[in-house]
Amino acid sequence: MVDFHSHILFGVDDGSENLEMSIKMIEQSISEGVKILAMTPHHNPGMYEHAMNSRTEYNEKFDFLKRKFEDRIEIIPSVEIMISEGIMEELESGKLFGYNGSKTLLIEYNLLDYPQYAEGLFYKLKKLGYQVILAHPERNKALREDPEVLYHLHDLGVFFQLNAGSLLGQFGEKTETFARKLIERNMFHAIGSDGHKDKSRDMRIRHAYETVKELNPELYENIMENGPKLIKGEEIQVLPSKPWADMVRVKKKKRRKKSILDLFRF
Numbered sequence: 512m513v514d515f516h517s518h519i520l521f522g523v524d525d526g527s528e529n530l531e532m533s534i535k536m537i538e539q540s541i542s543e544g545v546k547i548l549a550m551t552p553h554h555n556p557g558m559y560e561h562a563m564n565s566r567t568e569y570n571e572k573f574d575f576l577k578r579k580f581e582d583r584i585e586i587i588p589s590v591e592i593m594i595s596e597g598i599m600e601e602l603e604s605g606k607l608f609g610y611n612g613s614k615t616l617l618i619e620y621n622l623l624d625y626p627q628y629a630e631g632l633f634y635k636l637k638k639l640g641y642q643v644i645l646a647h648p649e650r651n652k653a654l655r656e657d658p659e660v661l662y663h664l665h666d667l668g669v670f671f672q673l674n675a676g677s678l679l680g681q682f683g684e685k686t687e688t689f690a691r692k693l694i695e696r697n698m699f700h701a702i703g704s705d706g707h708k709d710k711s712r713d714m715r716i717r718h719a720y721e722t723v724k725e726l727n728p729e730l731y732e733n734i735m736e737n738g739p740k741l742i743k744g745e746e747i748q749v750l751p752s753k754p755w756a757d758m759v760r761v762k763k764k765k766r767r768k769k770s771i772l773d774l775f776r777f
């Protein structure tokens with residue numbers, strides 16, 4: 512199993528508070544059966560900038576944890592990047608980087624809406640050879656209300672990362688229901704614990720892999736095969752998405768209304 516998303520880098524954001532907590536979190540990850548674990552501290556200008564502004568500190572802490580656990584789990588460096596129009600510059604300057612230093616990026620939206628410039632930005636990034644993984648789309652209210660937007664991103668080649676906690680009801684019933692629907696429609700490509708602490712929002716992830724296996728065995732096989740490749744920045748083959756039934760119903764309703772009006776007209 513691969514964990515694409517965690518806040519095990521201590522003392523830089525709202526994740527792990529100290530070395531002891533990071534050690535407990537990594538131990539939990541090992542006991543869950545994770546073999547490759549990504550370290551993805553927040554980069555959110557004005558809120559969480561410490562990790563990317565202090566690269567020496569990032570590297571020292573990363574090296575320490577990687578070496579301490581190297582026989583038991585592979586820890587991969589990365590960043591959870593809050594979307595902004597300045598991303599391109601920060602990538603070009605080398606301030607930001609993808610998984611294992613690759614061009615495969617973990618990007619998040621805020622939880623309420625999505626920026627209109629996102630599709631254009633992702634298109635530009637793709638042209639420059641980047642692969643984008645959108646963090647926990649199921650947690651975003653606007654995407655839940657308009658899943659068609661996710662289908663556009665999917666067509667652009669954007670990947671989606673499921674938060675394990677979403678399937679535990681940690682973010683509410685709507686998030687859990689939406690996550691399950693996306694799993695059924697092949698709309699996830701990676702799974703992450705998004706673990707922040709050693710308790711409550713922790714490193715549990717096995718249940719998420721099991722739920723994907725139960726709801727969509729074909730997707731489970733695909734994610735198991737692709738995970739180790741995607742996290743190293745390699746290209747992967749994804750399954751085609753299945754249509755969003757609710758969207759189809761809405762479209763049919765609109766069409767029916769139009770035909771009734773037509774009858775009256777004649």
Ligand SMILES: [Fe+2]
Pocket residue numbers: 516517518591705
């Ligand atoms: Fe996160």
